[in-house]
Amino acid sequence: MSISRVVPNIASDKLDACRDFYAGLLGFQVTMDLGWILTFASPSNPTAQLSVVREDASAPVVPQLTVEVAEVDAVHARAVRRGLAIVHPLTDEPWGVRRFFVKDPNGVVVNVASHRGDAATA
Numbered sequence: 001m002s003i004s005r006v007v008p009n010i011a012s013d014k015l016d017a018c019r020d021f022y023a024g025l026l027g028f029q030v031t032m033d034l035g036w037i038l039t040f041a042s043p044s045n046p047t048a049q050l051s052v053v054r055e056d057a058s059a060p061v062v063p064q065l066t067v068e069v070a071e072v073d074a075v076h077a078r079a080v081r082r083g084l085a086i087v088h089p090l091t092d093e094p095w096g097v098r099r100f101f102v103k104d105p106n107g108v109v110v111n112v113a114s115h116r117g118d119a120a121t122a
Helices: 015-025 072-081
Strands: 003-011 029-033 037-041 049-053 065-069 086-092 097-103 109-115
Touching: 015 029, 015 037, 015 049, 072 086, 072 097, 072 109
Parallel strands: 003 049, 065 109
Antiparallel strands: 003 065, 029 037, 037 049, 086 097, 097 109
16 A cells, blocks of 8 residues: 555644744645645655644544545545444545545544545645
8 A cells, every 4th residue: 555645634723823833933835725724734845744624624524634545445445344434435525635534443533535636626
C-alpha cells in the first residue's frame, strides 16, 4: 500500500485565528481554503501538513486524521471485510477526492482518501 501523507485534523470554529497562528506565527502556507477547512503545509516540506476543520461539508463528523493512499477503493474493501465501523461511505467529493471515514480501535475517526484528477478544486 502506498501512503503519500498523513494529516492531523483539528476541529475548530476559529479558522481566522488558526490562519494567523499557523501561517502568521509558524510560517505554514495555506494550501487549501474551502471556507470550512484550511489546510496548511510547510514551505520546505510540503507533505508536512495539518488541517483545521470547522465542520465537514458532506459527512456527519469531523475526522481527526486524514491518511492519503494511492488506492482508496482497496483500503475500503479491506475495512469492510474486517467489519470495521465505516462512519462515512466511500464518496467522490466535488473538491477532487474519493474518501471514506473509518474508526480505529480507539474510536478515532480516520478520513482515508485519494485525490482524483477529474474534479475541479475549489
